Amino acid sequence: MKTKLLPAVLLVALCAGCSSMGVEPWDRDVLAREDMQLVTDPLEAATDDHIYFSKEASSGGRGFGGGGCGCN
Amino acid sequence: MADVGVTKMTKSHRKNDRSVSATLAAATCALLGTGASAPVDAQEEPKWDFNTSFLYYGEDENRVQDASLKSIIRRLFADDKSLSIGVTVDTLTGATPSGAIRQDVAQTFTRPSGNAAYSVPAGELPLDDTFKDTRVALTANWTQPAGEKGLLSVGMSASKEYDYLHTGLNANYAHDFNNRNTTLSAGIAVARDSIEPVGGAPTPFTPMLDVGDVSNRNGDQDKDVLDVIFGVSQVISRDLVMQVNYSYSMSDGYLNNPYKVLSLVDGVTGDTLPRTTPLPPDGGPSGQFLFEGRPDERTQHSLYTQAKYNMNGKVLDVSYRYMTDDWEIDSHTMDVRYRWPIGAGSYLEPHLRFYTQSEAEFYRLSLDSSQPLPQFASSDYRLGNFDAITAGLKYGWKTRNGNDMSLRVEWYTQSGTVPAGQLIGNQAGRDNYPDLNALIVQFSYRFSQ
Amino acid sequence: MSGPAGRECQIVATEHGWAGRFRAMGSPCEVLLESGTRNQAASITSAVAAEAWRIEDKFSRYLKGNIVDQINTANGASVKVDDETANLLDFAATLYKLSDGRFDITSGVLREVWTFDGGDHIPDPSSVEAVLSRVGWSRVQWARPVLTLEPGMEIDFGGIGKEYAVDLCVAHIRDSQSGPGLVNFGGDLAISGPPMRRRAWKVAVEGTLPDAADHLIDLRQGALATSGDARRFLCRDGVRYSHILDPGTGWPVPDAPASVTVAADTCTQAGMTSTLAMLEGLGAEKFLAQQDMLHWCRR
Numbered sequence: 131m132k133t134k135l136l137p138a139v140l141l142v143a144l145c146a147g148c149s150s151m152g153v154e155p156w157d158r159d160v161l162a163r164e165d166m167q168l169v170t171d172p173l174e175a176a177t178d179d180h181i182y183f184s185k186e187a188s189s190g191g192r193g194f195g196g197g198g199c200g201c202n
Numbered sequence: 203m204a205d206v207g208v209t210k211m212t213k214s215h216r217k218n219d220r221s222v223s224a225t226l227a228a229a230t231c232a233l234l235g236t237g238a239s240a241p242v243d244a245q246e247e248p249k250w251d252f253n254t255s256f257l258y259y260g261e262d263e264n265r266v267q268d269a270s271l272k273s274i275i276r277r278l279f280a281d282d283k284s285l286s287i288g289v290t291v292d293t294l295t296g297a298t299p300s301g302a303i304r305q306d307v308a309q310t311f312t313r314p315s316g317n318a319a320y321s322v323p324a325g326e327l328p329l330d331d332t333f334k335d336t337r338v339a340l341t342a343n344w345t346q347p348a349g350e351k352g353l354l355s356v357g358m359s360a361s362k363e364y365d366y367l368h369t370g371l372n373a374n375y376a377h378d379f380n381n382r383n384t385t386l387s388a389g390i391a392v393a394r395d396s397i398e399p400v401g402g403a404p405t406p407f408t409p410m411l412d413v414g415d416v417s418n419r420n421g422d423q424d425k426d427v428l429d430v431i432f433g434v435s436q437v438i439s440r441d442l443v444m445q446v447n448y449s450y451s452m453s454d455g456y457l458n459n460p461y462k463v464l465s466l467v468d469g470v471t472g473d474t475l476p477r478t479t480p481l482p483p484d485g486g487p488s489g490q491f492l493f494e495g496r497p498d499e500r501t502q503h504s505l506y507t508q509a510k511y512n513m514n515g516k517v518l519d520v521s522y523r524y525m526t527d528d529w530e531i532d533s534h535t536m537d538v539r540y541r542w543p544i545g546a547g548s549y550l551e552p553h554l555r556f557y558t559q560s561e562a563e564f565y566r567l568s569l570d571s572s573q574p575l576p577q578f579a580s581s582d583y584r585l586g587n588f589d590a591i592t593a594g595l596k597y598g599w600k601t602r603n604g605n606d607m608s609l610r611v612e613w614y615t616q617s618g619t620v621p622a623g624q625l626i627g628n629q630a631g632r633d634n635y636p637d638l639n640a641l642i643v644q645f646s647y648r649f650s651q
Numbered sequence: 652m653s654g655p656a657g658r659e660c661q662i663v664a665t666e667h668g669w670a671g672r673f674r675a676m677g678s679p680c681e682v683l684l685e686s687g688t689r690n691q692a693a694s695i696t697s698a699v700a701a702e703a704w705r706i707e708d709k710f711s712r713y714l715k716g717n718i719v720d721q722i723n724t725a726n727g728a729s730v731k732v733d734d735e736t737a738n739l740l741d742f743a744a745t746l747y748k749l750s751d752g753r754f755d756i757t758s759g760v761l762r763e764v765w766t767f768d769g770g771d772h773i774p775d776p777s778s779v780e781a782v783l784s785r786v787g788w789s790r791v792q793w794a795r796p797v798l799t800l801e802p803g804m805e806i807d808f809g810g811i812g813k814e815y816a817v818d819l820c821v822a823h824i825r826d827s828q829s830g831p832g833l834v835n836f837g838g839d840l841a842i843s844g845p846p847m848r849r850r851a852w853k854v855a856v857e858g859t860l861p862d863a864a865d866h867l868i869d870l871r872q873g874a875l876a877t878s879g880d881a882r883r884f885l886c887r888d889g890v891r892y893s894h895i896l897d898p899g900t901g902w903p904v905p906d907a908p909a910s911v912t913v914a915a916d917t918c919t920q921a922g923m924t925s926t927l928a929m930l931e932g933l934g935a936e937k938f939l940a941q942q943d944m945l946h947w948c949r950r
Contacts (some may be wrong), residue, residue: 137236145316152383152437154828155612157314160440162845162871164542165517165549166510168435173255173274174596174610175444181259185638187559187585188525188533190449191506194372194391195431222749222927223920223942229745230919233738234818243845244914244945246866247853282849382847519834 169193207410218500233566243582248650251276255646265329266296288341290361297331299636301462301581302491303568304328306582310481310488314461315400316416318487329637330461331622332400351378361395367396370427391429399460400421406495407575410463412486417494425455441512451502463491464581472627492569494580517541525559531585533559543590547600553612555592561585567620567634583636588618594642605649610640654794658704660696662689667849671696675703676813678837682820685847686830703836706816710739710808713758723805724856729797735810737795739808739815746923747788750891753918753930754923755788757800758898759807765903767894769885783901814876817841821874821918841874841918856947866947868914876921879910879949880931895929906933907933914945 153161160166169175175192183189207222230240252275259268272290281284310321313332322328339361348354355374361367370393378385390576397403402419411418426450435445464487465474474489481488506523519539526532543549562585564578595610601607618635625634657662660673664820668685669692682696711937712719722730732740744756754768764774764782785803792799800806813836824832825843833852842852851869855878868875878895885892885903893907911928915921924942939946 133709135373135391140574147633149563152442152480154381154830157440158382158437158845158847159243159872160512162243165511166267166443166512168220168508170519170541171608171646173253173272173648177255177257177270177272177644181614181642182557185640186262186533186557186590187522187527187531187562188502188504188535189527190429190431191447191504191521191523191525191535192308192508193431193447194389195373196256221941222944223915223924223944224940225745225749226920226923229742230818233742233815233919234822234917235738236822239916240844241871242914242944243849243851243871244875244918245869245871245875246945247869305944359905372701376888 224617228430247278249278251278251648251650253646253648255586255644255649257629258641258643261296262641263327264297264331265638266298266333266509266640268292269458270295276477282404283346284344286341286343286345286357287506288343290339292335292337292339292585294333294335294337296333297329298333299329299583301459301494302328302574303467303474303634305489306628307552308488309474310485311463311491312410312413312518314487316411316414317401319413319487321416332461335363337361338367339368348375351382352376352425355389361468365398365400367398369394372429373432385433387431387433387435389429389433392425393427393429394507395425395427395455396422397425397456397460401640403426403456403458403460404493405600406458407492407579410487410491410493412482413484415486423456423609425453425457427454428452442509444509447504447506449455449502449504449506451500451504453500455498455582457496457500458494459496459580459582460493462494462580462582462596464566464579465568466490466571467568467626467629469570470627472568472625472629474568475482475571479594490571492575492579494582496540496580497578499507500527500529515543515613529585531559531561547604549608551590551596551597551598553594553610555589557592559586559588561587561621565621567624568626570626583616583618583638586618586635587621588616588635590614590616592642601649605647607648608644608646610644612643614642616636620636654842658700660693660700661857662693662696664689667846667923668692668945673697673700673703676816676836678706678813680834680836682824682834683835683852684830685832693827694874695824695832698823698827699834702820702823703816706812706819709735710812712805712807712809713901719806719808721812721883722800725800727800727802729792729799732798734796739811740793740798740806741795742811742919743806743808744788744793745768750927750930752789752899753897753904754810754926755786755898756806756808756810757788757804758792758896759897760803760811761807761898761901765885765894765896766900767885771885771894773885779901780862786898786901810926811839811919813839814874814918817874817918839874839876839918839922839947842870842872845871870885873914873916874918874921874927875912875914876918877910877912878922878925879908895930896927897930902948904930904932908935908948908950909950911935911939912947913939913942 254273257270270292274288276284276286304327306324308324310319312319341359343357345355353376357371357372370391372391374389376385376387401416402421403423405418419493431447433445433447437443467474468634476489504523504525505522511518521537523535528617539551541549541551565585566579568582592612592614594610596608596610598608616638619635658790660671663670671682671692673680682699684692698866709717712721717930718736742767743756764778777782791799817834817836819837820834821841831844831846846852854868854875855872856866856868894902895904895907907929911925913921913925915924928939933939936948
């Protein structure tokens with residue numbers, strides 16, 4: 131599909147620009163906080179992933195879920 | 203305890219309630235000649251971490267209700283290794299749309315088992331309430347560092363309900379670059395699922411038969427799923443981190459919903475064709491309904507991006523996902539959360555999610571009997587054209603022992619549209635799309651020791 | 652930990668970076684660094700050690716000629732002190748008030764009658780009374796920058812010096828912008844910030860119950876300090892006398908815990924809080940709970 135190329139290009143561009151961005155190690159205090167993690171509440175995330183997998187046609191994005199189900 | 207007899211009484215008396223730490227902090231500032239120091243962040247490393255939640259999910263109008271207990275137990279070992287075991291138990295009750303359309307007359311249908319029939323009053327959306335089920339799911343995950351900058355994770359997952367078995371394996375590797383500012387990750391998951399429909403999987407496009415007749419059934423079916431994900435997460439500034447993930451998913455095998463049918467309708471009136479033979483004593487369908495049929499392969503691509511932004515203690519979490527597949531479904535998801543700390547250890551987190559998807563190429567509201575049958579067709583509302591909104595609020599707090607509790611209440615609503623060209627005759631005047639409204643309540647408790 | 656004797660520094664590679672070791676203030680000291688070259692680690696360790704030795708030399712009660720010696724041998728005369736000494740005296744004055752007189756830097760002379768060597772020699776009350784007459788911050792005239800002690804009185808910065816040194820050294824590492832570091836002077840430690848490669852610095856605190864496993868602490872910001880020492884006590888007739896002396900009575904604080912460890916924003920705060928807790932004796936746990944700081948109390 132033609133859209134398959136675009137994400138790959140975006141990823142590469144992001145990586146190329148990444149090497150100059152960021153913070154020094156002593157500035158990581160905010161980033162170390164629990165509420166600044168990309169997935170703050172894994173239980174809530176897993177629950178939502180499952181609800182929306184059962185009720186919509188799309189799934190995932192963040193990572194893998196716990197697997198399929200026969201949800202109707 | 204030591205004998206206090208040899209000591210004299212002390213001269214001074216204690217003040218009983220005071221916080222010495224504030225005065226000490228100020229005195230220390232003066233001594234060290236610096237401004238206020240960053241607040242201490244020290245936590246006794248827990249060996250065990252228990253995270254449990256109780257979920258209630260309830261759709262209105264007698265549709266699906268789910269009460270679920272979920273628990274993730276994590277054991278931390280030396281050197282940053284950990285084992286995580288998750289158990290989920292769901293009890294489902296309630297009814298789900300069968301795929302048949304409303305009629306102005308009462309209808310009867312044969313249950314998926316083929317052993318009984320049920321009826322639907324005139325004007326109502328046909329719902330099949332056969333699904334009283336309990337599902338048990340298990341996940342296990344082992345994580346350990348790989349070298350100085352890598353993290354490796356391997357896991358398995360399995361779930362069982364009366365008509366479905368899932369088994370899967372997954373692995374993920376993440377590597378840090380640029381002083382841990384950039385992380386690249388790659389993951390893969392494979393699954394083999396078995397579908398064991400009650401009564402056996404029906405042959406697509408064969409009609410719903412009378413009670414006791416399972417001649418069009420084919421027993422159990424399988425499907426395989428492969429998921430691959432690549433991601434980049436990047437620290438942008440002290441207050442901002444972002445990630446971008448690309449995922450690819452390939453499903454192969456039995457992808458039909460074995461219980462869903464489409465109404466076979468008259469090409470002019472759009473009404474369901476009545477049965478051609480008299481209704482037998484044990485019961486059967488009042489009209490002509492054909493079991494759905496989907497392709498046996500589906501390829502999905504998703505692009506997901508998320509940003510977490512700290513604004514003076516408050517955190518904004520925004521994410522967007524685009525999905526497209528070879529069933530011609532496109533979807534957009536936009537999710538916004540705002541965590542607002544209040545008091546010591548408590549927070550309020552409003553949440554808003556917007557979702558929109560376009561219908562699958564083979565989505566049909568009903569099958570036109572005056573036209574040749576398509577190769578694939580399904581009236582499953584989950585493959586249709588709809589918008590959905592979730593709006594919720596979460597409140598979190600710390601117990602006296604410093605453990606986390608939270609309660610969230612959310613409202614999820616879906617409203618769909620039948621593609622204009624698909625409405626035939628009398629269908630145009632009816633409310634055809636099974637819109638969904640659900641309440642989600644989740645209480646969680648997390649403690650470590 | 653073993654390390655160099657005298658005034659030399661030793662640099663070793665560790666699993667997570669570098670460790671610079673030296674001896675100061677009667678304790679083994681180490682500086683842990685994650686990043687940089689061996690030479691950079693050596694240069695930071697030298698700077699930290701130099702600062703530790705400077706503070707030790709300036710405020711040690713054993714060295715002749717330094718400011719503390721001048722104060723303690725003034726025999727009633729007024730002594731003008733520099734800013735750094737004045738800051739420490741102001742701090743000591745605040746702590747004297749904060750502790751209702753239990754933290755008193757003039758109580759050092761009590762060591763003339765008390766020797767905490769694990770033995771059973773308890774001084775007789777009259778000799779304690781005699782030394783007690785030379786104790787009492789309330790009798791000191793402190794009008795910054797001039798300090799006047801009564802003849803026979805002495806000041807001792809032993810209860811503040813080590814933690815103060817740790818905080819100054821950690822500030823130096825922070826200012827040098829050389830990556831996150833941990834400064835540990837014999838168990839009193841502080842970090843300049845969270846580590847680069849792991850979520851937190853891992854510090855082990857001795858288990859509080861007999862035979863209990865160590866507590867592993869994830870430290871991402873702040874400091875840890877411990878008061879108390881299992882070897883410094885006296886035991887007679889089944890009664891254990893801790894080395895924490897009450898300056899009001901001249902006797903050990905009854906029912907003081909064997910050790911108290913506290914986590915706080917700075918090493919000075921952690922050290923003072925643990926000392927104040929020890930001085931509360933039986934009330935140590937209650938006092939610590941009121942401060943809302945992570946702590947471990949061993950009896």
